[in-house]
Amino acid sequence: MSSYSDTDLLSHFSSLLNVFQNEPLQKQQTIKAWCVAFSGGLDSRVLLHLLITSTSLPVRVIHIHHGISDFADDWENFCRDTVVAYDADIEFISKRVAVDSSGSFEEKARQARYQVFEDLLGENEVLLMGHHLNDQVETFFQRLVRGAGLSGLAGMPKSRPLGKGQLLRPLLEVPRASLLKYAQERELSWVEDESNDSLDYDRNYIRHKIAPSFLSRWPSAFTSIARSLSVARQDSESLSFYRDQWLVVNRSLTELNLAALGELPRTEQLGLLSYWVRKRAGHSMSYDQLTSLLNDVVMSQQDAQAVLRVGAFEFRRYQQALYALSITDTEFDGAWSQEITLQPGQxxxxxxxxxxxxxxxxxxxxxxxxxxxxxxxxxxxxxxxxxxxxxxxxxxxxxxxxxxxxxxxxxxxxxxxxxxxxxxxxxxxxxxxxxxxxxxxxxxxxxxx
Ligand SMILES: Nc1ncnc2c1ncn2[C@@H]1O[C@H](COP(=O)(O)OP(=O)(O)OP(=O)(O)O)[C@@H](O)[C@H]1O
Structure with a gap:
């Protein structure tokens, strides 16, 4: 794994910010402020330091208090103190989110976090996150064992739109070891999340058990895996581009033109169905569900009234169109409404x-x-x-x-x-x-x- 020296890291970071700053944003406007997603951990601690050393633009620091760990208050205080110690005019924002502890609360916490970032980000603001090379590869392994498709396996993008602004991950090509070295040489302090050592979590298992054995056999494996992931991302984005165009031509998100779908080869029919379902229902279907959608609903006799129910959606065919209906839509009982008054609304x-x-x-x-x-x-x-x-x-x-x-x-x-x-x-x-x-x-x- 190629590592970065202290000065390399700083110049890599500054030139990345510069390129990003001079690249036209969505509407060709210039960046007004950087926001840093600061958990208090090593990665975002180094990120904050690099940013403050490299920029003259306003900086806002955002910390999310999940309230899950017994140490959540300590982390919040650490983050605030770190920002205050810079003695610069940096805004510190801490937001509390309620995450119920049922099911995968890691994922729920992640979603809640991104929602806050999205809400807080203003126009022409860029949110910096501390994901690094190891995160990218660990996520890949995690998704691989869950059976993800191309878009799931493709690496995290270095940047993408987020709310009114943009998200940027400037450390995505940097190995964690380089961040550690940087932090140690600068005598930075950070907090350690006690859950990072628990092998109960898939990510930690990959980090502590899988990654070391990979790296001992192929020392630069992470860099080459990351390169594959970035190629996979480009391919996946380009495929999405053509599929979006196809969907625009062949009607809206709620219905799919089956005559047009029928003209495509079967593999692309499955690919498009999978893409359309993800956009419409917000989650993926398994391969079995997709083939059942294609064989039992799409290919059904026009008058067969075939229905496939997956999660909160029902997929039905009518004439030459396939419909995805959220189940609450279809459960409407059709009763006469006495007094739906003429108010704004639906x-x-x-x-x-x-x-x-x-x-x-x-x-x-x-x-x-x-x-x-x-x-x-x-x-x-x-x-x-x-x-x-x-x-x-x-x-x-x-x-x-x-x-x-x-x-x-x-x-x-x-x-x-x-x-x-x-x-x-x-x-x-x-x-x-x-x-x-x-x-x-x-x-x-x-x-x-
Ligand atoms: N509670 C939080 N508040 C603000 N930002 C967060 C928080 N948790 C994670 N992030 C942001 O998401 C990035 C990746 O988070 P992830 O969960 O992968 O790692 P982490 O162990 O929290 O990272 P770090 O080492 O920076 O703490 C972090 O570098 C940080 O920018």
Whole structure:
């Protein structure tokens, strides 16, 4: 493993900051402040020192108090004292997060931490984190034994957008030994997390048992593994780029065009399904679940009503589209809603000068939108209306069928009734008797799906 001398590390770090600082950010703006994610451990302690030695920009230091360890208060105090001792104008922020101790609280703590960072990061601010080469390789081993795919195995990115700002990991190519040497030579102090020694945690097991045997056989294994991970990351990002484009062309996130999917080779069908599910449901499917989605739902007869339930999602086919529905969506019972008033929210109604708007007369008292006469509700059955551009009155059920609206979605479309007459089908159609003259002010249903 190639190591960094004290001065090498400092110049590697400064030039990285410089490159990053001069690279255009998302909107070609310059960096306003650096933020440091400071746990008090060795890595972020060295990171903080390197930053303060290298920059003239404002620095904010963020510590997350998880409250899990008995020493959490001591760590917080250590971090505050370290920052104060710099005698510079550095802002110190400590945030407490509540992490319940059930299940994988390591992962929950991690998620809570990133959420705070995301919330705190302002525009043109960059959050620096202390991940180093060993972290990168340990994460790889951890994910390998869990059976991750390419995007999971690909290394952590050196930078990526985070909230309104960016995240940067400037030490990602630096071995931990170099950080230790730097800290010792500068006589920096840091806190040791007592849980780092426990072999109960996978990461510690890899660090203490797997990594040393690897390095004794192949001393530069970590550097070459990291190189492979960065190539894997590039490939995975480029694949995501093309898959995103495919998804944009072939409809939205909630439905997938099966005719277009059918034209692809089977391996790419599986790849795209896996990618789409991850984006839609926020987590991955196992290989067995994916093949079942492809074989039993995607390839099912059009009228088979096949359903696959995974986690909080149901995957269903209707005609040439595959739908991912969050289960709370589908559990709606379709009952008539007595008094869903016309308030902002999922459905709201705006007054606009637009020929496609609704003409709804003021009531006797001159109240323009009398809630007692207009209601938003859901389909009960038997509704009829005369859509704009149509010569006949239509049954809503048949109209929805003709529009290709999937059966389980039909009971979830908000309908606007005025004096018990169906006036608008969400923002999809209005009854022509209620249409405004062009240029007149009218009402428009806005449906935030
Ligand atoms: N409680 C925390 N508060 C602020 N930042 C944190 C916290 N925990 C981790 N980080 C940030 O995440 C990086 C990686 O964290 P990880 O959990 O891998 O290691 P760590 O053992 O906490 O790191 P360190 O040695 O810096 O303490 C840290 O270097 C630091 O920048």
């Amino acid at each position: 459905v709201h109604i705006e007054r606009l000068p637009d020929g496609s708007c609704l003409r709804l007369e003021p009531d006797d008292q001159g109240v323009v939108f009398p809630e007692n006469r207009c209601l938003i509700g859901y389909r009960q059955g038997g509704e009829r209306f005369k859509p704009v551009g149509d010569h006949h009155t239509r049954e809503l059920k048949k109209w929805l069928q003709a529009q290709g609206v999937a059966p389980w979605l039909r009971s979830q479309i908000p309908l606007l009734y005025c004096n018990q007459q169906l006036v608008a089908v969400a923002d999809l159609a209005v009854d022509q008797a209620f249409l405004c003259q062009s240029g007149q002010m009218g009402w428009k249903v806005i449906w935030q799906r």
